[in-house]
Amino acid sequence: MMQLLINGLIAGSLAALIAGGLALVYGVLGVFNMALGQMALITGYCTWWFHQVLHLPLGISVICGLIVGGLVSWFVFEIFVNPFYKRHRFLPLVTTIALSMILDGLILLIFEEQPHAIIPGIKDTFQVMGAWVSSMQILLVLLTVLLMMIMGYVLHSTSFGRKIRAVVQHDQAAMSLGIKAPLLHRYIFIMSGVLAGLGGIYLGIDQSLTPVFAFPITIKAYAAIIAGGKGNIWGAILCAYLIAFLEQFAVGIHWFGLFYIPAGYQQAVALLFIIFFLLFRPNGLFAGRARTA
Amino acid sequence: MKRLLAPLFALGILLSACSPTADNGTGPIKIGFIGPLTGDANTYGSDTYNGAQMKVDEINEAGGINGRLIEFIVEDARCTGTDAASAAQKLINIDKVVAINGGQCSGETLAVAPIAESAKVPIISGGSTSPDVTTAGDFVFRNIPSDALAAGATASYLQENGLTAIALITENTDFAIGFRNSLIENMGEDSVVFNELVEPGTKDFRTLLTRLQDAEFDAFIANGQSVAVEAAMAMQFRELGLDHPIFSNNAVVSASLSEIAGEAVEGLKVVMPPSEGADANKFDTFAAEFTALHGPAASSMTYAANSYDIMGLLAKAIAEVGTDGIAIRDYLYGLDGYDGTVGRFSFDQNGDVVGIALELQEVQDGVFVKVSDIAVE
Numbered sequence: 001m002m003q004l005l006i007n008g009l010i011a012g013s014l015a016a017l018i019a020g021g022l023a024l025v026y027g028v029l030g031v032f033n034m035a036l037g038q039m040a041l042i043t044g045y046c047t048w049w050f051h052q053v054l055h056l057p058l059g060i061s062v063i064c065g066l067i068v069g070g071l072v073s074w075f076v077f078e079i080f081v082n083p084f085y086k087r088h089r090f091l092p093l094v095t096t097i098a099l100s101m102i103l104d105g106l107i108l109l110i111f112e113e114q115p116h117a118i119i120p121g122i123k124d125t126f127q128v129m130g131a132w133v134s135s136m137q138i139l140l141v142l143l144t145v146l147l148m149m150i151m152g153y154v155l156h157s158t159s160f161g162r163k164i165r166a167v168v169q170h171d172q173a174a175m176s177l178g179i180k181a182p183l184l185h186r187y188i189f190i191m192s193g194v195l196a197g198l199g200g201i202y203l204g205i206d207q208s209l210t211p212v213f214a215f216p217i218t219i220k221a222y223a224a225i226i227a228g229g230k231g232n233i234w235g236a237i238l239c240a241y242l243i244a245f246l247e248q249f250a251v252g253i254h255w256f257g258l259f260y261i262p263a264g265y266q267q268a269v270a271l272l273f274i275i276f277f278l279l280f281r282p283n284g285l286f287a288g289r290a291r292t293a
Numbered sequence: 294m295k296r297l298l299a300p301l302f303a304l305g306i307l308l309s310a311c312s313p314t315a316d317n318g319t320g321p322i323k324i325g326f327i328g329p330l331t332g333d334a335n336t337y338g339s340d341t342y343n344g345a346q347m348k349v350d351e352i353n354e355a356g357g358i359n360g361r362l363i364e365f366i367v368e369d370a371r372c373t374g375t376d377a378a379s380a381a382q383k384l385i386n387i388d389k390v391v392a393i394n395g396g397q398c399s400g401e402t403l404a405v406a407p408i409a410e411s412a413k414v415p416i417i418s419g420g421s422t423s424p425d426v427t428t429a430g431d432f433v434f435r436n437i438p439s440d441a442l443a444a445g446a447t448a449s450y451l452q453e454n455g456l457t458a459i460a461l462i463t464e465n466t467d468f469a470i471g472f473r474n475s476l477i478e479n480m481g482e483d484s485v486v487f488n489e490l491v492e493p494g495t496k497d498f499r500t501l502l503t504r505l506q507d508a509e510f511d512a513f514i515a516n517g518q519s520v521a522v523e524a525a526m527a528m529q530f531r532e533l534g535l536d537h538p539i540f541s542n543n544a545v546v547s548a549s550l551s552e553i554a555g556e557a558v559e560g561l562k563v564v565m566p567p568s569e570g571a572d573a574n575k576f577d578t579f580a581a582e583f584t585a586l587h588g589p590a591a592s593s594m595t596y597a598a599n600s601y602d603i604m605g606l607l608a609k610a611i612a613e614v615g616t617d618g619i620a621i622r623d624y625l626y627g628l629d630g631y632d633g634t635v636g637r638f639s640f641d642q643n644g645d646v647v648g649i650a651l652e653l654q655e656v657q658d659g660v661f662v663k664v665s666d667i668a669v670e
Contacts, residue, residue, distance in 0.1 A: 003506075003533075007499040113335035114549045114591070115521035121555025125532045132533045207496040208553050210333055210521045216494065251489075252500035263489040263501055264465060 003131040004252045005245075010137055010206065012244030013144035016237045017199035018217050019224035020148065021192035023236035026225060028168050028188045030089040031081060034096040036196045036221065037214035038103035039076065043069030043197025044204040045111045048118045058119070062201055066194055073193025077186055100214065107211045118204035140202055147198070148237060155233075164188065220267075227274040229284025239274070239285060246270035321364035322357075322616060324349075324607060325384035327377055327395030327405060328420075333494065333519035334372035334398055336547045336591035337420050341397050342367060343587045344419075344597030348604035358612045363604075370396055372518075374404030374467075381405040385412045391616045392416065394603045397596070398518075399423030399468040406430045413618040415625060417607065419599030422543060423471035427643045432622055434644040436599050436606075436633070438651060440468070440542070441475045443564045446651050446667045447540060448479030450564070456511035456538065460487035462501060462526060463516040472542045473516055486510045493518070496525040502533050513537050515561075518544045524554035531557045538562070547592045551659035561656045564667060566595050566649055567635065579634040593661070595635065602633030 018040060025033050033039075047065030050056045056064065080099050084091035123134035155161040164184055166174040171181040199217070203209060221236075224243055228235025250261045250269040261269055277285055326345055329338035349365045357363060366388050368380035377396045384390045385408060393409065396402040397420035406429035409416045417434040418426065424441040426433060451459065459480065463473045470490070477485055487508055489501055505513070513530060517523035523545040530539065539561045546565060550558055579601060580594050590597050607621075609631065614620040630637045630648065638648040651667040 003503045004500060007497075007503065010499065011497050108331055113331050113333075114547075115333070115519075115524065115553055117524070117553040120553050122528055122531050122557045125534065127534070134532060207525050208521050210494075210519075212332060212494065213496075247497075248500040252503060260504070263462075263491045263495075267492065 002129045004248050006128075006131045006133055006137075007252070008241070008245035008248040009141050011248065012241035013141045014199055014202050014206070015217075015220055015224060015240035015244050016148070017144060017202060018196050019221040019228075019236045019240035020151070020233060021194075021196035021199070022218075022221045023225045023228070023233040024192040024195065025189055027233050028164060029081075029085060029185050031085050031092045032090075032096070032222075033081070033189075033192070034093060034218065035076065035080075035100040035103055036192070037216075037218035038100050038107065039069065039072055039193050040196040040200035040203070040217065041107060041209060041211070041214050042072055042103065042200070043194075044118070044200030044202075044209050045107065045116065047201045048116045048204050048209060049111075051118055052116070061118075065201055066197055069197030069200070070190050070194050073190045073197075074186070076193070077189040081189065082182075082186075100218075104211065104214065107214075111209075111211070113211060115208040115210045116204070117208040118201065136205060140206060144198075144202070147195075151195075152234075223271055223274060227278065227285055229286045232284065232286050235284055235286030242285075243270050243274065246273050318616075319361075321362045322611060323364045323366055323388055323390045324604070325381075325388065325390035325393040325395070326365060326367045327370050327380045327384070327393060327401055328397035329372035329401070330367075330369040332371035332373075333521055334544070336520065336549065337397055337544075337593075337596045338369070338372075339587075340590045340592050340594075340597040341394075341419055341600035344583065344600035345394050345604045347583065347586065348601045348608070352604070352608050358608050363608065366390060370398070370401045372398040372400060372466075374400045377401035377404040378408060381408040385409065385414050390414065391611065391618070392607050392621060394419070394600060394607070396421060397600075398466075399426060399471060400466055402426055402433065402435075403429055403467055406433045409433065413622075415618055415622045417603045417625075419603050420596050421468070423468050424475055425467065425471055427645050431644075432618070434625055434640055434646075436602060436635070436638055436646045436649065437566055437595075438649050439645055440472045443543060443651060444472050444475030445479045446564045446653075447542075448476055450562075450653060450667070451480065451512060451540070457484050458486050458510045459484055459512050459514055460505055460508060460510040460537075461485060461489070461514045461516055462498065463488075463490050464493055464495070464518045464522050465490050466493055466518045468544055469516050469518045469542065473514075476514065476516075493522070495522060498526050498529045499533070502526075502530055502535070505530075505535060506533060510537065513539050515539050515541050515545075517541070520545060520547045520550050520553065524550060524558070527554045527557040527561065543593075546654070546661050548589065548660075549591070551656060555659075558656050559658075562664070563654050563661070564651050565593065565654045565661075566599075567652050567663075567666075576634050598634040602631070602635060602638075605633065606631045 043065050046068040047061050050061035050064045080095045081092045123136045125132045125134045163179045167181045175181045224240040225236040228239035247266050247270045251263050251266050328341050349363050353362050370377035370380045393416040399421040402418045402421040409432045410430040415432045422440040463469045515526040541563050543565045610621045610624045614624045628639045630639050638646050653664045654661045655664045
């Protein structure tokens with residue numbers, strides 16, 4: 001049981017980083033970024049490259065990877081989102097789908113097809129209350145939670161956060177009060193790219209990076225933000241964890257002492273559960289009255 | 294890249310209306326290739342492609358087949374049936390190839406088989422080991438032994454070593470399911486204490502493996518088809534403190550498996566077609582030439598050698614009976630024996646290879662090495 005909770009935390013933290021990044025952009029800009037999974041992978045791959053090819057220490061590699069991830073996000077924002085999203089907020093849906101295909105190709109071209117692991121091999125594991133974990137996994141989970149707490153603090157207790165929430169409520173009105181809404185949009189987009197990039201690094205450390213993995217992680221993040229109440233970043237993050245726990249429990253519990261759900265249905269069962277919830281709360285499990293950051 | 298090719302593809306369909314409908318006896322002889330050049334299974338795609346291209350270059354440099362050069366047309370099928378089917382449609386209907394080397398993945402070959410059958414174009418695979426390929430059609434051949442044999446040999450090895458209770462996790466692909474089913478058939482249902490199927494590309498096995506902690510079993514069969522999935526399975530198995538021996542199938546034989554999974558896959562065992570043919574010198578010469586051109590094999594030299602032999606065999610067949618698909622098929626069935634780099638082989642009435650043995654390989658210090666020969670009955 002303890003092991004199931006830990007497994008859920010490990011998988012959920014990864015999903016939460018991606019879903020958080022996605023929800024941040026959707027909550028503030030109202031834009032769906034379909035290329036976020038690829039952006040996350042690029043950050044992961046760059047970190048792998050710095051660590052395994054250039055042999056930089058892990059910490060520096062992660063920072064360099066995140067800087068590249070941030071730059072890529074900035075570039076993506078200027079070319080694929082900024083010129084379009086003011087005209088219609090669904091336009092970037094199309095441009096980012098195109099971008100995701102381009103990035104898929106670029107990842108294949110630059111990093112080639114074989115899988116890469118940022119830290120290869122077995123991580124030393126030990127038992128905590130009957131559950132096997134590695135110190136790297138504990139670190140990754142704690143860092144994710146810490147990051148979420150910092151983000152919460154920034155959004156709710158700083159003047160930067162207040163400005164963001166003002167822009168979310170009414171960007172024209174916020175601009176008339178001297179808040180530079182377009183600049184904030186740019187910051188938010190880069191922040192979401194970095195957040196997702198951390199997800200990519202997480203994936204590269206805990207499992208391995210493969211070029212085909214971008215789409216599945218994006219889809220799962222979408223499920224989380226829709227279930228969480230569109231645009232509600234905390235709802236999205238909580239739902240990312242919820243889906244991860246449901247997936248683990250689906251296959252890990254001996255239901256009624258009679259049967260296990262076959263592993264092939266692991267994802268389907270979790271998502272069906274979410275759909276069932278949405279029947280009763282169509283706006284999402286944690287929907288507020290309006291879009292909030 | 295493929296999306297860029299789509300308009301060209303449409304243009305090709307238009308142009309094909311003007312092109313001759315069959316080989317007209319002049320110009321280059323077209324032979325197709327279908328394999329996973331990208332995607333999780335790319336390592337055997339690149340090895341089989343490089344092996345085939347080597348033979349094509351050799352033949353063309355020597356003046357071609359009866360004075361006609363080979364035009365080698367290559368399509369990527371990403372180890373999926375849908376991509377393989379569209380690749381086969383293109384090669385057969387637009388390029389009008391005489392024969393196809395491929396697919397390499399079993400899923401590819403099974404998807405290509407009905408298309409090749411209706412167009413009467415023979416296909417030979419050097420990598421598809423699914424038992425289903427045996428009955429895939431009259432124009433389908435392979436020079437790699439069926440998994441029914443490899444799984445049977447794995448089962449006998451397990452039983453001989455007293456590993457009678459097995460736990461299986463299988464990736465949901467034609468190949469891996471074929472291996473699983475043959476293994477269960479040979480071991481008996483009662484030997485299987487844990488049997489789960491996961492979606493292709495799954496990398497989180499922790500909860501499934503958690504259930505194994507309470508199970509009584511002797512050996513873990515990590516039955517994945519791609520290196521990334523296999524590595525995740527083996528690593529998470531070991532990270533949960535499980536120390537049972539791990540067995541797998543020949544699809545995961547790749548240099549990058551150890552690069553990712555490290556000591557998690559040390560001692561992992563697979564039953565493989567021989568890494569050296571009956572004539573070791575011949576195989577070594579090939580391996581040295583291949584390595585000089587492309588570096589070490591990304592998966593296993595066996596796949597490259599099989600693919601090399603397929604091109605040699607096709608060239609020999611075309612030289613003797615011409616470019617008619619039915620004539621080539623009949624030639625292959627009637628083949629007395631082809632002296633390839635992997636040994637002397639022919640085909641049985643199902644197009645399955647005859648004459649190729651198997652061997653047990655194990656990961657030692659990050660490399661797959663031969664442990665023992667396995668007789669095939």
